[in-house]
Amino acid sequence: MKIERIMPLVYTYIVFVLVPLILNQVYVNANYGLQCIQCDNDHRERFCRESIGTDDNGHGSFTAFTVTLNRNSVKWLHGEIVKYTRVLTNIGNTYNTHTGIFTVKTDGVYAVSAAMIGGPGQITHYSIRKNNHVMVWLFTGAKFDIAAQTINLALRKGDRLWIVLEGCAVLITHVVHPYHQFSAVLVKPGKF
Template sequence: MIILNTRFVRYTRALVMFLIALIFLIPLVTADSTQPSLQDVIERLMVVENRLKESEELIKKQEIRINNQDVQINNQQLKINALVEEVAGLKAVIGTNRIKLTSNNREIKGLRRQVYVGNEKNGKKKKHLTESRINSFARGNSGISGKFPRQTVGGGIAFTAFLDHDGDYGAGQTITFNKIITNDGNGYNTHTGVFTCPEEGMYLFTFFVGERGEMDGVTQIWADLVINSNNVIDAFAETRQFQEDAQGGNTVVIRLKLGDSVWVRSRFAGHHIEGDQTRTTSFTGLYLYP
């Protein structure tokens, strides 16, 4: 977009200069009997020069306006990307809830069958398999509140992922930790870099960002932990010398609702993150309690 606009401005500037020069020089060439004096030529050239300066000022203003529009377009694209990530997270939650619903319905059917068999054999209900208890469990399952016993979600929710490559990031860009170490509950998405809460409760999140100086001078990365597009906590790493290593991180314990989205993003444009085999840039989340 910026390259095309720059070429257009150059071609426009050249065309304007040519037309202005042509307008003022034609009378000099076509004059019949009266030859212009040197002073007349100088004055006309000065007029042409002034008009060229005015045209250049106008072109500069147009360039500034185009650049501002490009910045606005980039900001809108970042917002669109964030919304797409949230939609993907909500779709993942819907899929998880469907699996929960199917599993719990099967468990309810199994409990009902046990009650039936027990009644047939003993002529009475067993205390730990009463019909009222089963109905209560079924009513709780119909709401999908996320408060089922821990064994119904596979034993827990926890993830750790790291970045396996260096990267340059723009302002507000999501850092996608692409290598999984742990992902119990399948809440973290390596394609979007977003963790989507599969169960309401208290969670712990921690993240680290690494930096290595490629030359003398300041090199830095500033990252934010974001929940539903709200900045919660920050971390940064900064180096000032060639091959100097730095790592920054932070931790937060916070309550999430079902479907909440959590990710890490770069605060400013032009920042660099060290990844590769050092594994100094990572993201971890853990379910603590309801």
């Protein structure tokens, strides 16, 4: 075959087969973070960070945690922060079991939930606080009532959330199942 006849075929193959395949792979990589495209290191690292949702330090920006209790009895005093010690999930390492405080590292909308049970013959009263401002209350009656709240909050990096016992001191014994829980998950990153 002569080169004049081959070149249009090569051109057609490149334009209609190879280019769509390459563009499709770049689209898949950009939207699903499957793998990095091959280019120089600076562009590839930046592209990888953007496609898999990481910050400039290469750490994941996604946050999700759920914590409960891991003791058979608990005692809290009025005004005390409830410290959950059994970690089911702590993606992003944003919940501190020693302080009981969740510290936001990524701006965005978060779904926050809490649940708790009252003790025998005790009325309990809790609040979810953001930077020491009450967001919602939880109240349980005296017969092992359970209270729960789920709220959506627009949070900024550095905001802190925790749960406080607002009422009288509480002593709950024989907590075999994790009735108490505190959770948050980043629903959508960004400033709102």
